Amino acid sequence: MPLPERLGSHLKRAEQALSAAKxxxxxPAHLTVSQYAALLHLSQSPGISAAALARACAVTPPTMNTVLKNLQENGLIERTPHEWHKNILETRLTEKGERVLADGDTRAVRVERGLAAEFSAEERETLIALLGRCIESLQASRPDRAGTP
Amino acid sequence: MPLPERLGSHLKRAEQALSAAKxxxxxPAHLTVSQYAALLHLSQSPGISAAALARACAVTPPTMNTVLKNLQENGLIERTPHEWHKNILETRLTEKGERVLADGDTRAVRVERGLAAEFSAEERETLIALLGRCIESLQASRPDRAGTP
DNA sequence: TGACATGCATTAGAGCTCTAATTATTGTTC
DNA sequence: GAACAATAATTAGAGCTCTAATGCATGTCA
Incomplete structure (x- = not known):
């Protein structure tokens, strides 16, 4: 099967370009893409557990664990035991985390807007719809991950 | 900026799903996605240098170095000094490498065909074209990488 | 010839990602 | 109450990825 016919190669390159741009x-904000994603979801759901955050960011718990570890070392988040549910560590942004996220967000949104400006509203919808079908199709072929969001 | 509006999140999830599926x-072929990609390009350009292979696979030379190191340890490739250009290591598939690649290729192509079957020919072209514009747009915003394929 | 640019290979270091396995807690079911 | 399932957190280990820096070889140009 010739490479240019493989949707996968185009998909990979596009994601790679996006990732590199972000x-x-x-x-300059001293954030990695993964750290930014974690902070962003964290700001929208303060006190969320690491496992739930992992699901929101579509990564596995150990992956989120390493990301959170680095964020904590940099003082951007704090993790405190849950009041009565002893097996949960509540994760929250620190003040510094809020500031860094705000800085990073303007930079990341700039990239997203630049990319979005490349397309018309209709083209964006088409692209999102097609990508959504990719995701569904690929997940359907992996029964073990059927219900994973 | 709301997350569902960000093309990046859809792109990332689609690539993630594809990568996981592959x-x-x-x-079962005891290959990672990166190793498979390297072997595939290697079979099409025997004796290619590691740097050129890195460009073909759209990764950096050190990345390709680690991939090749693992492939060599598994006996799938061999690297011999270039005849007269002493600074180049020619990389080639071993017989075992050929066999493993053939096995992996049927498996990988099965995934690609399954994904491609989700779309009509027109939809595939549309998706590839839109992804191509993503790549161009994103690379244009990074002057340092302008000419990188 | 000497200085320089180019390209290849490699190392060092940081960070992300996964699977697999372990431990602990909570809630349910018999 | 005891066994069980489900969820959370963590560790271990392998592998990929990048940037930055170094060393070496080749070819060009003054």
Whole structure:
């Protein structure tokens, strides 16, 4: 099967370009793409557990664990035991985390807007719909992950 | 900016789903997705240098170095000094590498065909074209990488 | 010939990602 | 109450990825 016919190669390159662009954009904020994603979801659901955050960011718990570890070392988040549910660590942004996220967000959104400006509203919808079908199709072929969001 | 409006989140999830599907498909062949990509390009350009292979796979030379190191340890490739250009290591598939690649290729192509079957020919072209514009747009915003394929 | 640019290979270091396994807690079911 | 399932957190280990820096070889140009 010739490479240009494989949807996967195009998909991979596009994601790679996006990731590289965001990485470069977030560098001045001293954030990685993953750290930014975690902070963003965290700001929208304060006190969320690491496992739930992992689901929101579509990564596995151990992955989120390493990301959170680095964020904590940099003082951007704090993790405190849940009041009565002893097996949960509530994760929250620190003040510094709020500031850094705000800075990073303007930079990341700039990239997203630049990309969005490349397309018309109709094209954006088409692209999102097609990507959604990719995701569904690929997940359907993996029964073990059927219900994973 | 709301998350569902960000093209990036959809792009990332689609790539993640594809990568996971391929990883699972290649597991019985004892290959990672990156190793498979390297072997595939290698079979099409025998004797290519590691740097050129890195460009073909759209990764950096050190990345390709680690991939090749693992492939060599598993006896799938061999690297011999270039005849007269002493600074180049020619990389080639071993017989075992050929066999493993053939096995992995049928598995990987199965995933690609399954994904492609989700769409009509027109839809596939549309998706590839839209992804191509994503790549161009994102690379244009990174002057340092302008000419990188 | 010497200085320089180019390209290849490699190392060091940081960070992300996964699977697999372990431990602990909570809530349910018999 | 005891066994069980479900969820959360964590560790271990392998692998990929990047940037930055170094060393070496080749070819070009003054």
């Amino acid at each position: 990485h470069a954009a977030l560098k | 990883h699972a498909a290649l597991k």
